[in-house]
Amino acid sequence: MAIFHKHTHLLIISALLGLISVPWLENSALGQNNPDLKPNNATTYPVAPPPKRVDPLPDERDVLERETETDYRISNLLKDFSGNLWVGSWRGLSRIDPNTGNIIARVSLPNVTITALAEDKVGRLWVGNYEGLTRVDPRTNEITAQNLLLPSKRVLSLLVDKRGYLWAGTDAGLALVSPDQGLIMTTLKNLPGVSANAMTLDADGQLWVGTLDGLVRVNTGSALIMKRINNLPGATVQTLAISPEGLIWAGMPNQLLVINPKNGIVLRSVTPLRGKNVTSVHFAEDGSVWVGTNNGLLRLSPDTGALLDQVTGLPSRQVLTLAPDVGNKLWVGTSEGLAWLMPTMEKARPHFGFGRSVK
Secondary structure (H helix, E strand, O other): OHHHHHHHHHHHHHHHOOOOOOHHHHHHHHHHOOOOOOHHHOOOOOOOOOOOOOOOOOOHHHHHHHOOOOOOOEEEEEEOOOOOEEEEEOOEEEEEOOOOOOEEEEEOOOOOOEEEEEEOOOOOEEEEEOOEEEEEEOOOOEEEEEOOOOOOOOEEEEEEOOOOOEEEEEOOEEEEEEOOOOEEEEEEOOOOOOOOOEEEEOOOOOEEEEEOOEEEEEOOOOOOEEEEEOOOOOOOOOEEEEOOOOOEEEEOOOOEEEEOOOOOOEEEEOHHHOOOOEEEEEEOOOOOEEEEEOOEEEEEOOOOOOEEEEEOOOOOOOEEEEEOOOOOOEEEEEOOEEEEEOOOOOOOEEOOOOOOOOO
C-alpha cells in the first residue's frame, strides 16, 4: 500500500506540472470535484474552416545542403585511332571532333563516374570506373563486355601494352585482361604500394606502375615484378610519363621527379613544381612538357625543367587530365569542365558542352 500511495503521489505531481496527462485526474480531480472551476465561462470558438495554409520560407542553408550538386570534372581524355577525342567525365562518356569541337556521340554507361580510358589494338574503347571495367564498340557506341572479376572494382588506371593486352590498375592491385575475350588472364594482388594509380611503358615495353609507395616495374610477359623504387620523397605517385630519352617523369602530391629507370636514381626535382600537387604530365610533339596541377597548368622545358608558360582562362585551376596535339590543340580536363588551347592563343577557352553553362 505504501508503494501504491507513493506512485499515486508522483502521478498527481507530474500531472499538475503538465509533464503527463492523466484522464482520471482531469475528469474528477480537476473537473467535477473542483467547485472553483466554472465550465460555463470557458472559452469557446465558432465553427469555421481552418485558416489557409501559409507555406514557410525555405531555410536557405537546408536547401543548399539537400541540393544535388552536379559534378563537372573531366577525369580522362583519350585520342583514338581515327583522330577523335574521347571525353570521360563524372557525367558520362562523350566523343568529340577535336577540329570543330562538335560532340559526335554520347555513350550511355551503367556507371558514369569514369576514372580511366584506353583503346585496344582494334579500336575498342575500355572504360574504367568505380564499379569495374566496360568495353565499348565505338562503331555502335554499345557496351560489349563489362564487370570483370578484377582485384577491386575501383579502377584507377588502364594501359594497353605492346602485345595488345590490357592492364587494369585498381586500388588493390593489377589485372591483365585479354581484350578479345574480355577475360582475366592473371592478377597481381601483392603489388608493392597496393594501389595502381598510374601506368606507363618504358622503351623495352615493360610496365611501370605508380603506387602509394613509389614505383614498380612489372614484366608484361610474365606479370612478375622486376624492380621497385620505394625511396622516393613524397612516396605516392599520381601520374607518370616517359620522356623521348626514356626517363620517367613522376608526378607526386608535392613535386615532380625525373628518374632514371635503369638505376632508380632521382635525377632532379623539377624546381617550378616543388610544393605543388602534380596531377598530369604529358610530352607534346614539340618536345615540351605540359604539367597539370591542383593550382594551374604549366609548360616546361624537358631539358632543364625551366618554366616556359603558364596557362590562364581555364574553367578551374584544378587540372585533372591533358591531351596535347589533338586537332592542333591542347585539351585540358579540369574539375569544372573541359577547355582547349591553340599555340597562337593567349589563354584557354572553355568547351561549353562540358561546363556549368550547359546542364
